[in-house]
Amino acid sequence: MSLSIRLTINGAPRDIALEDARVTLLDLLRERLALPGTKKGCDRGQCGACTVIVNGKRVNSCLTLAATLDGAQVTTIEGLATGDRLHPVQEAFIEQDGFQCGYCTPGQIMSAVGLIAEGRAGDDPERIREGMSGNICRCAAYHGITLAVQEATRRMAEAEKGDAA
Amino acid sequence: MKPFDFVQPRTVDEALAAWEPGAAWLGGGTNLVDLMKTGAVQPAKLIDITRLPGLDTIETRADGATRIGALVSNADLADDPGFARSFPMVAEALLSGASGQLRNVATVAGNIMQSPRDAFYRELDPPSDPLSGGASLAVLGTGGRFAAVNPSDFAVPLVALDAVVEVRGPGGAREIALADLHLPPGDAPGNSTALRPGELILALRLPAAAAGFAAHSRYLKVRDRTSFAFATASAAASLRIEGGRIAEARLALGAVAPRPWRVAEAEALLAGRAIDADLFAEAAEVALSGAVAVGGNGWKIELARRTAARALAMAAAGTPARMPALPASPFAPQAGDLIHA
Amino acid sequence: MPDTLAHPVRFGSNAGQPVTRRDGIAKVTGTATFTADNSPENLLHAVYVPATIARGRVTHLDVAAAEAHPGVTMVMTPGNRPALQGDPSAKPTMFSFRIEVLQDDSVRYAGQPIALVLGETLEAATEGARLLNPRYAAEPARTRIDDDEAAPVEPGGFGRPAGVEHGDVAAGHAAATKAIDVTYETSAQYHNAMETHAVVAQWEGDKLSLDVPSQALLMSCAGYAYFFGIPAENVTIRAPYLGGGFGSKAIPTGPQVLAILAAKETGRPVKLMLTRQQMFGPVGHRGATRQRLRLGIDDGAALTVIDHEGLAATSSFDDFVEPAANASQGLYAAGALRSAHRAVRLDVGTPGPMRAPGEASGSAALECAMDEMAEAAGIDPLEFRLRNYAETEPGTGKPYSSKALRECYMQGAERFGWSGRPLLPRQMKDENGLLTGWGMGTALFPCPMFAADARATLRSDGSALVETSAIDMGQGAWTALAQIAADSLGLPLDMVEFRAGHSSLPDGGVAGGSGHTATAGGALHAAGGDVIRQLGEIAAADPESPLHGAGNAAFSARDGRLYVDGDDSRSDSFADILARAGSAELVGNGSASRAPEDAEKFSMHSHGAVFAEVKVDPDLCQVRVTRMVGAFAAGRIINPKLAESQLLGGMIWGISFALHEEAKHDPRTGRIVNADFAGYHVPVNADVTGLEVLTVHEDDPYVNALGIKGVGEIGIVGSVGAIANAIWHATGHRIRRFPIRIEDLLTA
Known part of the structure; x- marks a missing residue:
C-alpha cells in the first residue's frame, strides 16, 4: 500500500510517498529524508535519543508511525539553529559541557527545548532533572545537562522580556 | 514488524x-x-x-462529573489546571509515569489499556525463579495463577475515585466501571480486558463526588530509580476529612495485582475514624491481607503495605500547594507545605 | 558546580585551559556523523536474528517465509554462508575474542547471531529476520555463577589474570587480632553505549571501506582484514565520532563481520545497526563476580593481610576473567597481600573489558570490606585508610611515580564535611525523616600507555595540520589532543587543524585503559617537537634569520615564532623561516610509548577519594544518592572542563553499579529478560544531584613526557564502595550484593 503524507520539516513542506506504513518518523528522517541528526538509541521509547518536536511538543520519534502524521510540523536538531546562530539551548549545552560522546545530544537538546516550552520546570534544577529524565545519557553528562537547561531557560526568559519591552 | x-x-x-x-x-x-x-x-x-473529532477534550458535565476524552494526552490532562485542582492525585500519578515525551503522546485510554511489561510473563511460562525477584509479578487478584502486575500509575487513583469507562462498539454504547475493566488472569498469557471485540473507548469519567477528596489526596510510587521507572509498589490515597475525622476514604494499590487494586475493606475501616498513624498501618494490613508471594517476592507484599500506610499519612497531611518536583516520589518532601511550593 | 578544579600549571598557552569542545557545534547541531548516519547509494539493510536459547542447536529456520517477504533480498544462514578467509576462533589482534559468524548451527549464548537477513529497507529486513522463527534443540542453560564448577584460571595475558601474592599470607592471617571474612557479589553488566554497535560496509574489488565505531582503528583494520584474507592496508575505517565505547568497541564483533561479508557477497553497501536488545550478547559485558575478602588488622589497626579471592563468570568458549581480585594490589600497606582468580564457564556471551575492568568490581568489594574492617576496629573509615596508607607500592616496595592520594583524602573530606560524620550507623535523619548516611572509598587506577604515531605539518602561512588516528568517544580527544598539539608547535589552538578518526592517518593507538590522551597526545607532542627542531636547524643555518648562528642554543616556540631560549630579542616567525627556505611545508613525525626503564622502576597509578551521601526512606527503602565529592590526582590535566566531565561520568557509573545495573537471566532459557533500557536500569537525570569533582595536581616526570595519567575510568573506582558504605551508615545494613535493591534493604 502507498500512503502520501505532507509534513513540514524544519519549516519546509515535504510531500512524502510512504510505500510502507511501518515506517516510524525516526526511520523516515534517518533513512529516507537524509536527516540523520536524530538518533536511534533504543527504538522503544526508553531512552529519548530520538526526541523531536511534533506540533510543538517533544515526542519519541521511534514510536511515532510516520503515516499518522499527515499535516504535522516537525522540528529536528537540524532545524534548531537559525543559520549560523545557535539556539540558546545549543549554546548552553556547549558552554556547560552537557555532553561527551554527543550521541544522545540531539535528543537531549530537543527534549530541553520541549521542556522549556512546557514551562514545567522553570530554572528549578530538581524539576529540570525530573523533566529531562526521559533522556538517557550513558556518558552521564547529566550535571552539565541540568546546568545547560537552567542557563538556557534563564536566557530565553530574559530574551523574551527584552522583546516585550 | x-x-x-x-x-x-x-x-x-x-x-x-x-x-x-x-x-x-x-x-x-x-x-x-x-x-x-x-x-x-x-x-x-x-x-x-x-x-x-471530539475525543480530546476535558469537560464538566451537568451532573458535575468530569468527562475525559479518550484521546486526551497524559500530559494535557495532568497539566489542566482545573483537573489537577480537583483530582490532584490523578495528576500526580500521571506525572510520575513514563517520561515527558511519552506523556505528550500517550492517551488516557491507552494508559489504562497498557499491557503488562514483565518479560517472563509476556513471552513464556510463569516464572519460578527467585532470581527474577518477582518485582512485576502480582501478589493479589491472581486467582492462584501467575500474573504480571498492571503497569499503569494513572489507573490506580482512577479506580479509587470510581472512574467509569465509556465505550462504543458493534453492540452500541455502554459503560464499564474501571474496576471491572481488567479481567482476572485466564489460561492464556497476557492480561485481557472486558472490552468486547470492536469496542472503542471514547471517554473516561469521574463522578462529581470524586472531587470531594481534593484537599487530602496523594499518589506514592516506590521505584528502582528516581524517575522514568515502573512502580515496584504504589498507592493512591484520598481522604475526606470533616471535623478532624475521616468522613470517607479511598485507597487503591498499584503494581500488586493484574489490575489497579482498590481495597474497599481498608476504606471501610478508615471511615469515621480519627487520623492516626496506627490506623493507617491497620488499614494497610487489611489492604494486603489476601496477598500471596510469587517467585520470591514476599518483600513486595511488605513494601506495598508500607506504601499504603505512607500514602494515607501523606494524604492526611494534605495535598501540596504545588506539584512536587519529583511527583509521587518518596524523595518529594512529604508534608503539605513543600519546599518547591 | 563551584570552580573546585585546581588549575594546573600552565603548559604552553593551551593545555591546562578549560577549552570548550572543538566538536561542540557539530554535536549540538546534529552534524556530527556517527556510523549509522551514513547511507551510501544503493544501500542494503542487514538485520541479524539473535538466538533465544542459551545452549543447544538451531534445528530449523523458516528461510522460505523470510525470503518471501517483500523487500528481503538475501537470507544468510550457516547453510549458505559464504566462506570467510579467517578462522572465527582465531584471535588476529590484541584484545580479540572468538566471534560467532554462522560457522555452525550451535548456540553458545542467548543473543548469538544465528542468521542474517538483508533487505531493501530496514523494515523489510527486520520483518524478514522475525519470520525466520527459529526452532531449537535446547540444552539446559547455565547462567548463574553456581551453575557449573569453578576452576582456577591459567594465567595467559589478556583476559586470563595471574594471581599475585606478596609477603607471608598465612602469617598475616595469624597476626591479625581482628579479622573479617566477607563475600560480595557483583552482577553481569552490559556496556550499552548510547550508539549501538554498527557498521556500513562497502567493497571496491578487494578494498574495503568501513564506517564503524572503533576504539582502535588500525588494530581493527588488521582484524577485519584477517577475516577477509586481504592486507590490512586494504581496509579503511572512518570513525570521526563514537557514541560511547566503554571498552566494547575495541575489536571486530561477529555481527559486524557478517554485515561486511554480506556486502561482499551482494556487491552492494550494507548497513547494520544492533538493536538495543542485541547489545546484550555478542559485544561483551562485565562478567558477574563473587569475591571473598579476608582482612586482618593488628592492635594498631594496621592491616596484616588482604586476602582477596575472585570468582568470575566467563563464556563457555573463550576467556575473559574479570581480574577483580587484583584491585587489592597496590593500594593499602598490608603486611601480606594475596589475589587469586577462579572462573566458571557459563552459557553467556564472552565478557570483556568494561570501564575499569577488574578495578570497578574489585574495588566495590574491597572498599566495602575496608569499611567493615574499620567498623570492626571501631575507627573512622578515612582514619583507617590513612593508617594503612602506602608510601611505596605494597608488596613490591616500588616507589610511586607520583601519589597525591593523601591530598585527595584531605581535600575531598574537607569539601564533603566528613569530619562531622558520626561513627555509628543510623544516626542521621534529614528534615523529612529520611535516613542519611555518609560513606567513602579510595580510587586507584593504573596509567598504562599504548603506542601511537603522529604527524605534524607546518604550513607556509604559519598554521599547522596535525594528524593521528585518535578516537573521540566522548572523552574529548578532538579538543584535548589539539591543545597538546598546539602547545608542542607553539601555536594558538585556532591555528591548528587536527585530523583524527580515520585509519589512513598515523596510528593513534587504542582508546582504552585511560591511556589515550597520554599516548596519542605524547605522539602529537613529539611530532610537534620534531617540527620545531627542524625549524630551528633551518633558521640557525639561515644567514637572513635573526636566529642565525644560534645553533647551539635551545629554541622555544611561542605564538608562531621561534625564540632563542632566554633571549626574547632574538626570534623569527615560522612563516618567515619557511618562506626564506622556499618550503611550502615542514613535516615532523613523532611517536610515544612508555619508557621501559621507568615502567620497571615505578608504580604508576592515578588515585582518588570519593565521599558519598545517600538518603534512604526508612520504610520504603528507596535509595537516592544526594551528594558525592570525588577528589582525584591524575597527573597533569590537559583540559579541566572535559576531565571534570569524565570524572563525573565515572562517578555516576559508580551510582549505576551500586544501585542499578544487573542483567537478569531467565534460568529456563538463559535469555536476559531485561535486555532493554526499561528493564536494565542505568541512572537517569533525576538520579544525579549534588556531585562535585576536585582534581589535585601532580607533576609526574616518569609516566610520560606530558605527565598525563588519564581520567577515563578512575571515577567509577571507589564510588561504588562509597555509596554502599553510605547505605550501611544510613541504615545499619551491609548489603553484600550489587546492585543494592529495595528488596535487599527491606528484608535485611
Missing part, C-alpha cells in the same frame, strides 16, 4: 465500521507500536483514531 493495513477514519462511526478481527486501535501508539516491534502483537490492520 508485520505489515498491516492502515486506515485513518474521520468519524467514530467510520472507525467502528473499519474494525474487523485482527484490527487494533492506534492512539498515541507508545505501547502498541512498541509491542508491534517486539512482535508481541501483530495486528493485520491499524485503525488510527487520532483524527476522530
